Amino acid sequence: MSRDEGTEFVRKLEEAVNARLEKARLDQDLRMAAELQQALLSRAVHSTPYSETAGDSIPCRAIGGDFFELVHLPSGDFGIALGDVSGKGPASAILAAMIQGMLAVEVQTEHSPSAILARLNRLLAGRGLGPRFATLFYGVLSSDGRFVYSNAGYNPPMIWARNGLLRLTVGGPILGAFSQSKFDEARVYLSKGDTMIMFSDGVTEACDAEGREFGEDRLLSSVTASGTAPEILRGILGRVEDFCQGTAQTDDISLAVARFRGL
Numbered sequence: 001m002s003r004d005e006g007t008e009f010v011r012k013l014e015e016a017v018n019a020r021l022e023k024a025r026l027d028q029d030l031r032m033a034a035e036l037q038q039a040l041l042s043r044a045v046h047s048t049p050y051s052e053t054a055g056d057s058i059p060c061r062a063i064g065g066d067f068f069e070l071v072h073l074p075s076g077d078f079g080i081a082l083g084d085v086s087g088k089g090p091a092s093a094i095l096a097a098m099i100q101g102m103l104a105v106e107v108q109t110e111h112s113p114s115a116i117l118a119r120l121n122r123l124l125a126g127r128g129l130g131p132r133f134a135t136l137f138y139g140v141l142s143s144d145g146r147f148v149y150s151n152a153g154y155n156p157p158m159i160w161a162r163n164g165l166l167r168l169t170v171g172g173p174i175l176g177a178f179s180q181s182k183f184d185e186a187r188v189y190l191s192k193g194d195t196m197i198m199f200s201d202g203v204t205e206a207c208d209a210e211g212r213e214f215g216e217d218r219l220l221s222s223v224t225a226s227g228t229a230p231e232i233l234r235g236i237l238g239r240v241e242d243f244c245q246g247t248a249q250t251d252d253i254s255l256a257v258a259r260f261r262g263l
Contacts, residue, residue, distance in 0.1 A: 045230050046070045048078050050143045050263050054230040055082075055256035056237060058202075064252035065092030066200050067100045071107055076143065079107050082154060082198045082256055083136040091132070099124070099134055099175075113138045113150035114185035117172065121152070121183070124176035133176040137168070137198060143263055147196070150185040157198040160223045161191060192262035195223055195232065202251035206240050209247050214240055229257045 046053045055068045065085035073079050081103055085092040102123060106116045116138055124134065137157060139149030151157075151171030159166040172183035190196070199219065206214040222236040236255060 045228075046072065046078070048072070048076075048143075050145075051078055051141055051258060051260050052229040053078065053080060053256065053258040054228075054233045055198075055254075056233060057200075057252060057254040058237075059252045063090060063093040064088070065096050066202070066252035066254040067096045068198075068254060068256050069100055069103055069107075070256065071104065073107060073111075073140065075111065077111075078141045079138065080141065080196075080198065080256060080258060081107075081136065081138040082157075082200065082254060083134055084154065084200055084252070084254070085134045086132055095132055095134065099136070103136075103138070107138075111140065112185065113140060113148055114171070114183040117150050117152045117175065117183040118181070121175045121181050122179050125179035125181075127176075133174045135174050137171075139168070141190070141258065141260070145190040145192075145194075145260055145262065146187060147190055148185055148187050150183045152183060155199060155201050155204075157196060158220070159188065159190065159194055159196050160220070161194040163191075165220070190260040192260060193225070194260045195229075196258040196260075197223060197236075198256040198258075200252060200254040202249065202253040203236070203240060203255055205251060206244050206249055206253060207247060208244055214243050218243065229259045232259070233257045 053070050055070055057064065057066050057068060065087060067083050069081040071079040083096065083099055085096045099120065102120055106119060110116050117136060135153035137149065137151045137154035139147050141147050149168055151168060153174040156167045156169045159168070166188060170184050170186035173181050204214055204216050204219055218239065219236065222239045223232060224235065233255060240253065
């Protein structure tokens with residue numbers, strides 16, 4: 001090997017080593033970001049004298065654009081939020097964390113779901129995020145079973161009740177697109193034993209190896225008339241996992257289950 005060839009060999013070897021070191025650093029950063037993102041989620045089972053709520057989120061990549069927030073409000077009511085930021089990867093995860101933080105502040109001083117969504121929308125639209133937007137569902141459950149909610153383009157949650165199935169569709173458009181968007185809110189009443197299922201598209205659109213989707217029928221059949229909120233949550237996620245049989249998914253899977261126990 002000539003001197004020039006040896007120098008070139010060393011240069012290429014150094015480039016390869018540096019590339020591997022950089023990849024290792026990036027992988028470590030992603031792992032740390034994923035751990036932080038998961039820590040920000042309200043994974044603990046939240047109980048009040050009248051309800052029990054549990055949630056979980058499984059990103060399709062190291063970090064995802066889904067988030068949920070389960071919060072005990074100063075009024076004694078209970079707030080439930082699920083959101084989904086467009087796109088995948090770090091940019092979506094950063095925006096999701098920002099919205100989650102903004103929401104956590106807003107719910108402490110504002111009770112109206114529609115007013116909260118309107119304010120978040122103005123804040124996001126004012127930041128000039130371009131094609132980035134978010135969908136968000138937020139509702140407030142009270143001890144008398146009253147549930148007031150507004151839906152900003154999120155997959156409509158379902159209330160699985162003894163007298164039938166109710167979809168929660170009232171609200172407005174996606175967040176961040178137009179600063180003056182309006183959001184309606186609706187009020188429904190839960191009876192003792194009613195179960196509310198809030199889920200991202202990633203749940204019903206989860207696919208098996210043949211490309212078949214999990215779908216709403218399988219989701220509904222996974223909801224049991226008895227059992228706690230975390231048991232129902234684990235049951236649904238378990239059925240999704242069994243259905244997919246290890247098939248890689250293209251969307252985050254997020255789910256929250258609230259069961260009204262009454263006083």
